[in-house]
Amino acid sequence: MYTSVIIIDDDAIVRESVRMFLEAQSDIEVIQCFGRAEDYLAELAKNQFQPNHILLLDIGLPGLGGLEAIPEIKQIADPDIIMLSTYEEEDKILKALSLGATSYISKRAGLKAILEGIQIVQKGGAYLSPAVAREVVGFFAQSKRKKEEFELPARQYEVLSALSEGRTYQEIANEMSISVETVRSHIKKMYRNMQVKNKVEAINLYMNGSVK
Structure with missing residues (x-):
């Protein structure tokens, strides 16, 4: 039994390399490839494809982008959608999943990750490539921290406040x-107290009112 796959990616080189790799697998059939989501939607509306195909959908498409295409696709059919993207930002990942994508794979993960994702989805599962999974885990960890409140010593709070206003270490x-070394020392201790890894996370918590 073949797994039917359709590819939508505006990069012809990427599209062709993915197609050739998948067609070399004994149990996968690439039905068709498109460079634009609109072309796929037009064919989908004509009932050209069997309903249980897996769709590899790029996010950064010209015209109708990958994220914008998901709701339109879901109005016509319900294929399993695996997002392929160079974007690994949590907002795009969570948006894609909330719109109905089954899986999200970073193009940096390579062809084997795409194959693994297809195999898992075909069995009814969902797949996130490692870098994408880290972003999702980080989001939920950050969300949990947002519910907490952190009380910092006065000097650390003063440093954090200055950082949130864009001041440099020297200005602080x-x-x-x-x-400057004392500033760095305050920041290291502040990170430890707030359970964060970098300035962006610390400032986000500060701006959300989780620090006092």
């Missing part, structure tokens, strides 16, 4: 009459 040092 000058304003607080301390050395």
Whole structure:
């Protein structure tokens, strides 16, 4: 039994390399390839494809983008949609999944990840490539931290406030009459107290009112 796959990607080189790789597999049949979502939708509306195919859908398409295409596709049919993208940002990943995509694979993960994703989806599962999975886990970890409140020592809070306003380490040092190394020391301790890894995470918590 073949797994039927359709590919939508505007990059002809990517599209062809994915097609050739998948067609080399004994149990996969690539039905058709498209460079635009609109062309696929037109054919889908004519009932040209069997309903249980797997769709590999690029996000960064010209015209109707991949994310915008998902609701339109779902109005006509209900294929399993695997997003293929160079984007690994959590907002795009979560948006795609909330719109109805079954899986999300970073193009950086390579052809084997695409094959693995297809095999898992065919069995009724869902697949996230490793970098994408990390983003999703990070999002939920961050969401949990947003519900918590962190109380910082006065000097650490002052440093964080200055960072949120875009000040440099040197500017903060000058304003607080301390050395840059002392600023760095405050920041390291602040990260530890807030259970974050970088400035962006710390500022996000500060802006969300989770720090006092």
